[in-house]
Amino acid sequence: MHVAELLLAWLGHNEADKSLRNVLESLLAELPRHLVCEIDIFLVELCRITVLWEEQWGSALQEIQHDLMRKCVMLQEDAIRTMESDTITEAQKLK
Numbered sequence: 855m856h857v858a859e860l861l862l863a864w865l866g867h868n869e870a871d872k873s874l875r876n877v878l879e880s881l882l883a884e885l886p887r888h889l890v891c892e893i894d895i896f897l898v899e900l901c902r903i904t905v906l907w908e909e910q911w912g913s914a915l916q917e918i919q920h921d922l923m924r925k926c927v928m929l930q931e932d933a934i935r936t937m938e939s940d941t942i943t944e945a946q947k948l949k
Contacts, residue, residue: 861878865871884892937947 865875865878876947885893939947
C-alpha cells in the first residue's frame, strides 16, 4: 500500500478531512503513476531520515547525561575532599 493510500485511509470523516481527501484523490488521479511512485518513495525516505535524526538526538542526549553524571560524582568527591582538608580554613570551606 502506498503512503498516499494510507493517508486517505487515515483521514477522518469530518468536513476538513473530506476536503483534504477530495484534493488528494484528484491530485492522485491527475498525476502520472510514476510521479506518484516517486513521491511515495520520497515520503518513505523522509520518514526514515526523521527516525534516524531522532535516534541521533537520543544517542547524543544519553552521552551528555552520562558525562553530566560523571561530573556530578567528581564534584561530590571534590566537595568531600575539600571538607576533610586540614589545610583549608573553615571559612574557606563554606565559600
